[in-house]
Amino acid sequence: MSDQIFNITTPIYYVNGPPHIAHAYTSVNSDVIARFMRLDGRKVWFVTGTDEHGQKVAQAARAEGCEPLEFCDRISARFQDMNRLMNISHDDFIRTTEPRHKNAVRAMWEKLKASGYIYEGVFAGWYSVRDEQFFDEAELVDGQAPTGAPVEWVEERNLFFRLSAFGEALLEFYDSHPDFIAPASRRNEVVGFVREGLRDLSISRASFDWGIPVPGHPGQVTYVWLDALLNYATSAGYPDSLAANGVWPADVHVVGKDIIRFHCVFWPAFLMAADLPLPKRVFAHGWWTVEGEKMSKSLDNFIPPERLTERFGVDGVRFFLVREMAFGADGDMTEVALQRRIVGELGNEFGNLAHRTLTMIARYCDGRTPAPGVLTAQDEALLAQAAAMLPALRLQFGEQALQAATQVIWNVVGAANKYLQDEAPWTRAKGDPDRLKTILHVAAETLRRLALVLQPFVPDAAANLLDQLGVGPQARSFASFDQALVAGAPLPDPRVLFPRPESAPPPAGAMPSPM
Structure with a gap:
């Protein structure tokens, strides 16, 4: 088999609330892939972790009456508990509050600035705190984000990334790497989005301070998506050993379909600007629903993994x-x-x-x-x-x-x-x-x-x-696989592999209706 290291990642999970079964779904499927590759003779680098900066986290910590880092420590530990519970065999658990990641973000800022892709300007637009995303007026649905999240008008002086300069390069990359985005329905969505034209991206914030400071710009912190996406490179050794350790580029980023644009538009553009290799594939899976609604911490209809x-x-x-359900579809x-x-x-x-x-x-x-x-x-x-x-x-x-x-x-x-x-x-x-x-x-x-x-x-x-x-x-x-059993070898007494769960209905409150 190949000696090349197989690098697979989950998204890093946002710590504005505890983990639920949808997080477990992403991690379990990624773990299944990682375990298969190890059994098939591949060296594997399997990364997961927590995304700990941004306005949502600051608000959640304030609601709990504690400092943001204290809040992050507590919720990140819950995600690590979930990994242990679900038997997740990750090789690295990264937290964006770690010194190694802050160092990587600072290095990326300097690289993007030196490459001429950062400039200062004034942003004015509709912003969703829940989605950590800006939306055009035309994208709003009944005055809300397409996700149903509330939006607010934001005006502030920020630093911008020249995303608009990468439209043609991205389309050429998609065309020459048809397997980069999967499944095909998600690829069509991303290509259509880029073809409509890209606007420059505000990549700093001045309205709150829970984030990684922007080098040379007091009062500005890094936009959470630039911060979060860079975790994949941080884990692979950026900026010190990314090219030398055989871990990068990632073979597959496993993400939810709701964050496909960040991973297939913003992330490759950042990497192109920094002259770094792009990941080989981004696979966007679907959503679990309960009674037809997406599981969501924001909607408070999630199922903690331990209840199942x-x-x-x-x-x-x-x-x-x-x-x-088929990986990539909804269920x-x-x-x-x-x-x-x-x-x-x-x-x-x-x-x-x-x-x-x-x-x-x-x-x-x-x-x-x-x-x-x-x-x-x-x-x-x-x-x-x-x-x-x-x-x-x-x-x-x-x-x-x-x-x-x-x-x-x-x-x-x-x-x-x-x-x-x-x-x-x-x-x-x-x-x-x-x-x-x-x-x-x-x-x-x-x-x-x-x-x-x-x-x-x-x-x-x-x-x-x-x-x-x-x-x-x-x-x-x-x-x-083809090494047969040894005839005549003594075997232990048979044991039941899967004890039957209780046939009685689950206890009250164990799961949302209809379970």
Whole structure:
């Protein structure tokens, strides 16, 4: 495999409130990609973190009666707790209040200024504090931002970035790098926006002081989006070692579709102006809704991750978040959907497949890995389908098509369940023990491969199953995908992979209606 470091990032999460399941969704999907790449022999640099400056944070801290940094420390810790809860395997957690990031922002200011892309002027326009974004009069909907956030008229002397100078360069870049923005619907949105013409961007603020000071301009702090976007380069070593450590450019920035313009217009323009390599791809995922409304801290309809993990387990929630909706589309979170994916598919279909196979091995094979006899066409067909998973998954992961990847796996789960049902090994115990062992060998080999490719999605359950199959830690990467089980090896007693969650409805207040 390639020695190039695979760099994947989540957006850094804004700390004006605690994390909810939509944040977990972004992090879990990014984690699944990072884990897959590591298992496939890639060196990985997986970055997440918190965005801690700006007017919204200052207002939230004031409402809590504390200083902004104290508030940021507390909320950032909540996001780190979420990462631990959801088993996120990040390599770096960056906070924009860290000295290394402040140093990077100062260096970027000096670079942009030296390149001639910064000038001083007066801004006057409609500003949304909630979105940290300016809007034209024509963009307002009933006097509000397109997101529904209130806007206020702002006039102040700021520093500007000559974004207007990069329209043609951006369009040429999109054209020569058709995979830069995904999915295609988001690419069309960004290209259309740039073609309408870009206006210069105000990149400092004088109306509040919770931000990174602009070098040489007392009273001005850095616009939160210039500050926040630079985190990706800070983590990769900017300004000291960006070109030398093999981490940059990023292979994929995973973001929500609501911030696609910042990442696909502002961010590449900043990098072009600073003469730095651009990321290879920005993937914009969709939104979870509850009763048709986007989950949002501002709308107060979010679901804390722990409310789901307490009931369905961490692996169950991880599986649901990847499996339920196509990565890039929107989806609605309901009780029926949770039960179908976690109890029905993960527990009944996969968990039951594993448990009954291992239970029959314990009962009919003296608890030892069965050796195969002569393989039938049915045996070879299942083994071939299981063997074909990894190349198919590599293609799906290359496109961040994670739900499609789970379908590749679930096709094999379904085929394995049908195989056992058709072959009925329990009927061979007395009359045909050799055939019984062959059937259970095929089932166990299929389970081994399923457990290997499910590690990115349900890491704890997959490790549990590999333990029960007698697969040691040294044989759990994809390099061992074709390394068969050792016949005759003693296996531990079978254990249930996915204990069934309580069948009773969730407790009052556990989730918003309709769950």
